[in-house]
Amino acid sequence: MIVGGGSAGCVLANRLTQCGRYSVILLEAGSGRRPVMTQIPLGVGRLWNNPQYGWGYRSAPEPGLRGRQLELPRGRLLGGSGAINAMNFVRGAAADFDAWHALGLPGWSSRDMAASFRAVERVSGALAGPHRGDSGPIEVNETTVQDPLIDIWISVLKAQGHAYIPDYNAEFSAGVGRAQFNIARGRRCDPRSAYLDPALRRRNLTVLSGHHVARIAVSQGQASHVIVRHGLATLRIVARREIILSAGTFGSPHLLHLSGIGPGTVLKAAGIEPVAFNDGVGRNLWEHPRVAIEFRRPPSYMHHLLRWDRLVLRLMQALALRSGPVTWPLAAAHLFLKTSPERISPDVQVLLRLFDPSLQPWLLHPPAGDRWGMVVCLVQPDSRGRVQAVSDDPMKAPKITTGILSNAVDVARLIGACRELRQAMDTPELAQWTREEVTPGAGLSSEADWENFVRDTADTIFHPGGSCAMGAVVDHRLMVHGLSGLRVADASVMPLPVSGNIHAAVLAVAEKAATMILSAAG
Numbered sequence: 096m097i098v099g100g101g102s103a104g105c106v107l108a109n110r111l112t113q114c115g116r117y118s119v120i121l122l123e124a125g126s127g128r129r130p131v132m133t134q135i136p137l138g139v140g141r142l143w144n145n146p147q148y149g150w151g152y153r154s155a156p157e158p159g160l161r162g163r164q165l166e167l168p169r170g171r172l173l174g175g176s177g178a179i180n181a182m183n184f185v186r187g188a189a190a191d192f193d194a195w196h197a198l199g200l201p202g203w204s205s206r207d208m209a210a211s212f213r214a215v216e217r218v219s220g221a222l223a224g225p226h227r228g229d230s231g232p233i234e235v236n237e238t239t240v241q242d243p244l245i246d247i248w249i250s251v252l253k254a255q256g257h258a259y260i261p262d263y264n265a266e267f268s269a270g271v272g273r274a275q276f277n278i279a280r281g282r283r284c285d286p287r288s289a290y291l292d293p294a295l296r297r298r299n300l301t302v303l304s305g306h307h308v309a310r311i312a313v314s315q316g317q318a319s320h321v322i323v324r325h326g327l328a329t330l331r332i333v334a335r336r337e338i339i340l341s342a343g344t345f346g347s348p349h350l351l352h353l354s355g356i357g358p359g360t361v362l363k364a365a366g367i368e369p370v371a372f373n374d375g376v377g378r379n380l381w382e383h384p385r386v387a388i389e390f391r392r393p394p395s396y397m398h399h400l401l402r403w404d405r406l407v408l409r410l411m412q413a414l415a416l417r418s419g420p421v422t423w424p425l426a427a428a429h430l431f432l433k434t435s436p437e438r439i440s441p442d443v444q445v446l447l448r449l450f451d452p453s454l455q456p457w458l459l460h461p462p463a464g465d466r467w468g469m470v471v472c473l474v475q476p477d478s479r480g481r482v483q484a485v486s487d488d489p490m491k492a493p494k495i496t497t498g499i500l501s502n503a504v505d506v507a508r509l510i511g512a513c514r515e516l517r518q519a520m521d522t523p524e525l526a527q528w529t530r531e532e533v534t535p536g537a538g539l540s541s542e543a544d545w546e547n548f549v550r551d552t553a554d555t556i557f558h559p560g561g562s563c564a565m566g567a568v569v570d571h572r573l574m575v576h577g578l579s580g581l582r583v584a585d586a587s588v589m590p591l592p593v594s595g596n597i598h599a600a601v602l603a604v605a606e607k608a609a610t611m612i613l614s615a616a617g
């Protein structure tokens with residue numbers, strides 16, 4: 096039984112039913128529909144805070160952000176967050192997985208993970224090579240966006256000594272490269288379409304959407320069945336062999352708490368009867384903070400595209416011919432930086448954004464201006480947050496504190512990276528693109544100004560992980576400590592951050608989980 100039909104859940108549902116020897120039931124709280132906006136790359140802008148497709152989480156007041164609260168989008172539909180994300184495909188650094196292995200987790204080194212990444216991906220042409228997968232379900236391609244600024248930005252960085260990385264997913268290191276996306280022939284190539292849909296015909300796979308798992312029942316140390324809300328009905332569904340929890344970084348620890356598995360203090364405060372004490376559940380939440388350095392620019396392709404008549408035409412082109420700017424991703428290039436030379440691998444990722452993300456469709460009155468920006472993300476943060484059930488009511492959202500920038504060292508590293516980038520952009524080649532700095536704003540210079548800017552404007556880049564960490568909550572086979580028949584497999588098990596957009600790593604973790612489960616089953 097798989098709980099949660101998101102990114103990891105879709106991978107597991109496919110792989111565990113492939114050989115035909117095992118039956119799988121997949122339970123998903125959200126909808127089973129596949130709205131057109133989830134299929135067309137430009138649709139992402141309409142998905143993130145849309146209550147139809149999301150959980151609508153909001154953080155608790157954040158201590159590192161002077162009490163500001165953040166929107167925390169999470170997909171609530173088959174395909175999960177992988178159906179609403181921005182499709183950047185970045186594996187991360189070899190050092191990330193070697194650090195997992197060094198925690199005493201056999202089987203999770205970069206060498207071990209390489210096979211799982213290859214199993215996920217399908218690349219061809221210039222990206223093909225011995226390090227990349229050529230026959231996995233997820234097709235990965237380089238950005239198709241056309242804008243003169245992309246080449247100028249890359250060449251300025253190269254001239255300043257940053258290495259050019261032709262494929263950061265084959266060899267990850269500090270440097271700049273063109274961004275890669277899981278977009279195939281103009282459509283989002285996500286876990287739903289690539290893994291789940293092809294498996295739906297199998298008679299050994301049952302998928303129930305609209306089924307919200309309220310609790311996992313454990314008797315004598317064995318997870319046996321789940322209690323499910325489906326409309327007004329409450330159901331009891333028994334797992335014959337094991338339950339795999341893939342409800343995501345917020346959903347999985349919440350469900351463990353609701354099932355009486357977690358720290359005694361949290362369970363007691365929420366009025367939940369304890370079943371198994373496990374102090375790690377909900378702790379160690381990590382997330383990538385980001386801020387943006389932005390400059391005014393002449394209208395970009397997006398400004399042009401968003402005039403309603405053009406948008407309708409281009410949408411028809413995308414639907415009929417799977418081409419044109421509606422099928423382009425939102426980012427164009429990535430720069431990976433180290434904030435100190437001693438670091439083994441980059442701890443900052445910079446995404447080149449070519450347009451103002453707040454632009455809206457228009458008809459007679461074009462938006463006043465446009466801007467380009469560098470989205471600066473700290474991808475190896477030291478700050479940690481937590482997820483806590485606050486009630487025994489499964490429909491009540493957990494308390495989520497991302498903890499971003501609660502560690503002063505993270506603030507200093509983010510400021511350092513922003514300062515370096517701002518200086519790097521002060522060059523004649525970019526003069527006409529950087530005449531007017533919008534954020535943080537030309538007047539800003541002192542350390543205190545920078546700290547105000549970072550703490551007042553930082554947000555997350557929607558990459559939470561670590562809340563059911565391997566080692567603390569589950570073992571290296573992803574089995575929950577002290578219990579039988581209960582595993583967790585999703586972003587929550589990643590004990591330490593991944594140095595980039597984490598979706599590729601989530602898919603690889605799920606591939607690895609499936610391989611382990613099948614080999615243990617014999």
Ligand SMILES: Cc1cc2nc3c(=O)[nH]c(=O)nc-3n(C[C@H](O)[C@H](O)[C@H](O)COP(=O)(O)OP(=O)(O)OC[C@H]3O[C@@H](n4cnc5c(N)ncnc54)[C@H](O)[C@@H]3O)c2cc1C
Pocket residue numbers: 098099100101102103104122123124125143168169170171172173174175176177178179180181182183184185306307308309341342343344346347350556557558559585586587595596597598599601
């Ligand atoms: C807006 C956004 C943009 C992003 N952009 C990128 C990007 O460009 N590149 C990248 O690499 N990563 C990106 N990410 C992150 C990436 O998508 C996620 O890390 C990844 O999808 C997480 O996978 P998961 O399987 O852990 O969880 P999810 O995919 O969130 O799946 C969890 C599933 O469990 C279901 N569920 C939860 N609780 C229950 C319950 N009680 N009962 C039944 N079902 C339940 C949920 O509805 C959901 O379908 C983005 C994420 C978001 C939200």
